[in-house]
Each structure stands twice: as structure tokens, then as C-alpha cells.
Amino acid sequence: MSGDQDGPSDVDDILASFGTVLRDEATWADPPSGLLEGIIAAREGESIATSRSPANQLVAASSIRRSSPGPSRRLLATAAAVAVAFAAGMFVARDDNGADSPVAARVSMDGTALMPGATAIGKITDPGAGFAIRLEVEGLEPAPAGTYYEGWVRSPAGDVVSVGTFHMWGGDGAVVLWAGVPLDEYPDLVVTRQVERDDVGGRFDAADIVLQGPLRPES
Amino acid sequence: MTDGDRELARRFPAADDDVIRDVYARFGGAVHTVAISIVREPARAADVVQSTFLNAWRAAATFDPSRELGPWLYTIARRQAIDAYRKERHLTVTDPADLDIVDLPPSLERVWEAFQVRAAVDALDPVEREVMRLAWFEDLTHPDIADRLGIPIGTVKSRSHRAQRRLAVALAHLRTPSAPNQSPVGDVVSDNRASIREGKHE
Numbered sequence: 001m002s003g004d005q006d007g008p009s010d011v012d013d014i015l016a017s018f019g020t021v022l023r024d025e026a027t028w029a030d031p032p033s034g035l036l037e038g039i040i041a042a043r044e045g046e047s048i049a050t051s052r053s054p055a056n057q058l059v060a061a062s063s064i065r066r067s068s069p070g071p072s073r074r075l076l077a078t079a080a081a082v083a084v085a086f087a088a089g090m091f092v093a094r095d096d097n098g099a100d101s102p103v104a105a106r107v108s109m110d111g112t113a114l115m116p117g118a119t120a121i122g123k124i125t126d127p128g129a130g131f132a133i134r135l136e137v138e139g140l141e142p143a144p145a146g147t148y149y150e151g152w153v154r155s156p157a158g159d160v161v162s163v164g165t166f167h168m169w170g171g172d173g174a175v176v177l178w179a180g181v182p183l184d185e186y187p188d189l190v191v192t193r194q195v196e197r198d199d200v201g202g203r204f205d206a207a208d209i210v211l212q213g214p215l216r217p218e219s
Numbered sequence: 220m221t222d223g224d225r226e227l228a229r230r231f232p233a234a235d236d237d238v239i240r241d242v243y244a245r246f247g248g249a250v251h252t253v254a255i256s257i258v259r260e261p262a263r264a265a266d267v268v269q270s271t272f273l274n275a276w277r278a279a280a281t282f283d284p285s286r287e288l289g290p291w292l293y294t295i296a297r298r299q300a301i302d303a304y305r306k307e308r309h310l311t312v313t314d315p316a317d318l319d320i321v322d323l324p325p326s327l328e329r330v331w332e333a334f335q336v337r338a339a340v341d342a343l344d345p346v347e348r349e350v351m352r353l354a355w356f357e358d359l360t361h362p363d364i365a366d367r368l369g370i371p372i373g374t375v376k377s378r379s380h381r382a383q384r385r386l387a388v389a390l391a392h393l394r395t396p397s398a399p400n401q402s403p404v405g406d407v408v409s410d411n412r413a414s415i416r417e418g419k420h421e
Binding site: 009011012014015017018019020021022023024026027028029030031032035036038039040042043092112114123156196197202203205 | 240256261264268272276277278302318332353360394
């Protein structure tokens, strides 16, 4: 911005509009010295560590892995590369949502510190197009404006695949998510709260987890 | 978007140490303003700044360089700060009945405005910035500013005049009545016309 350009004719009015902000201590407060070096050091530490990070680090979306045919209850998973980009809703609309198919697994989810009152129980069926994850969710607050909830299945190594998005605006009730990967390779189910138009799609911060629980194969 | 900000946006996807340092120098203060405005505690605000830049760095490869980097960072900072605010409330509130159904910190419209103001003052040259800080935040007269900075009062007046014009150019869009939602997450910015400028700041 050139310092000698002609400014607006109502300079005084414009700055007066922001007088409260210009007088606020928060506007002028600086972060502590050394914070930048801490950020760079933390990032370098992440780069050295393996991508299979502990739960309190950001995890990247993985590729959907190719799977060979297995026991009769599993579908073949098609191999595809998942771009690290905006998280895509993978909800597949089917008339019955797989409700009449045999139960492949069950899940019981607990709320995290971010949403301590939330719980969910569910069953996973295998109707043919993917694994239908039917949850009965209680205590999960309606997603505030600008945010939404997203389900993920997670491998022991920390790879994650999105299984769909939802909002809970109607209150407690049923949520149906869909997984296109072999769930014995992704045995954890996680729900996070995401921000719309956030460019960190395809991944989440562990601090955003609101519900989590292991998938238990049906015996 | 200024030429400098446009160049930062172009470089950002590379995510090397140099560009992160430059982005931090340009927007670190504004991100901190968002953090401290919401969590209101310096140590947690510093954590929010750190998590914001780490998250931004991790997502750098997906950033569209044709976008404005500042509002994108603001979105990340806002989310990190709100989550930190909520976690603190969950940890300190012992009776769940005391938690609001919609548990949000106040004045998110003001936070967006504060981010823009801080980014604008940080784009001033150091002397202009300090003159603005002393005038607005410490409420000093021009003679007092001249004494504090050890520069002639004429220099204070000319720097003040120039800085105010630059700030007005940078912030005028936030006041445009006909513009749709200004903040990157849909908050409607109200038309603030209340404050009365004092003559000492001319």
C-alpha cells in the first residue's frame, strides 16, 4: 500500500468506527518472544516423526487401500487415491440404509472432553455398496453455525478415512454413515467437529474429536 | 490484497521455514489478537497461536494461492481459539447446568474486525505503527508522542496523518454498507459509527 496515495475523504469517520478496537489492549498485545521458534521446532519434530503419530497430533487422510477378497461378510474394497483436500461427504443414499442386512460389527462410543455428555451406540451392516454404520446418538449438541460433524474410521497406524458428515440439528437420534474400506483394517470410529470452508479437509486435529469408540466384530 | 500479501499467498504452499517466518511476521500479531480476544489469557493465547500456525503449515500444500492468506489464517485461529475457550469452560464449570446450550465466546463479529485492524496496523512502517499505538491505545497527545519517541512534533503529525490514511484505506471495506458478509465464516459485520474521534489524534 503506497503511503502517498490519496486516501478516502472520510478518514476520520472510518477510524472513529474502529476506535473501540484501536483502544483495546487485545489489538496491540504481542505473542511471547520465541513463539515462532517454538512453532518451527514443533514442525521439524513432526517431520522427523513417522506419519503414524499419537492421537494428539494432526493426522493426514490416507489412501483407500486395495483389499483382497476375504471372509464372506467383507466386500472387496476398490483401490483409489484420496486427495488431501476438502473432506467429501461420502453418504450414499439407499432406501433401507442396510438395515435388513446381517450385522458385521457393533460400536459403543463415548464423548470426549470437548463433548463429555455425548454417547452413541451402533451396528455395522454389509448391504453391498459399502459398510453402513447406523448410530443412535445422544447428547451431541447441534452443530453450531459454520460447523458440522464428520465421522472417520481409523487404522491402528493412525490413517483415517471419512465416512460422512451430519449436523444433529434435529437433536438426539439416528445417524447413518458409510465406509468404503475394510473395517477390520480401520477398527476405530471417530466423530469430529469440523469448520465449514476450512482448508484442512481430509484430516482432523485430535482436539476436534467429540466421540470415539472401537468397532467390535459380530461373533 | 496488497502486493506483499499476494506474494506471501503465492509462496505459502511451499511451506518452507522462510515463508513461515514471513507469514508469522505479517499475520502473527493478528492471529494473536484473535486468540487473546477469545481466550483472554496470555498463555492459552500463545498455545492458540502455535496450534494455528502448525495447522496452517500442515495444510499449506492445499492452500489456493489465489485466495487471501489472512482470512484463511483467521478461520483457523478462530476455530482453535473457540475450542480452547470451550475446553477451559468444560474444565472449570463443575455443574453442567451452568454450561450454555450454545457455548460461544462473545463478540465474534468484533474478533473478525480486530483481526483486520491488527493486520492493518502491522502493515504500517514501525514508526507509523508506534505513533498509532501511542495515540489510540495510550491516548497520548502529539507533543507527548514526540517526547516519547524523541522525534520532532512535525514528524509525529505527518506520520500520524499518513498512517491514518493507510489504515482508512485498509479498513474502509469493513464499513461498506452494501457489501455482503465480510468475515470469512459468515458473520455479518455491523456498521460501527459510534466512536467520536478526539482532536488530539489529528
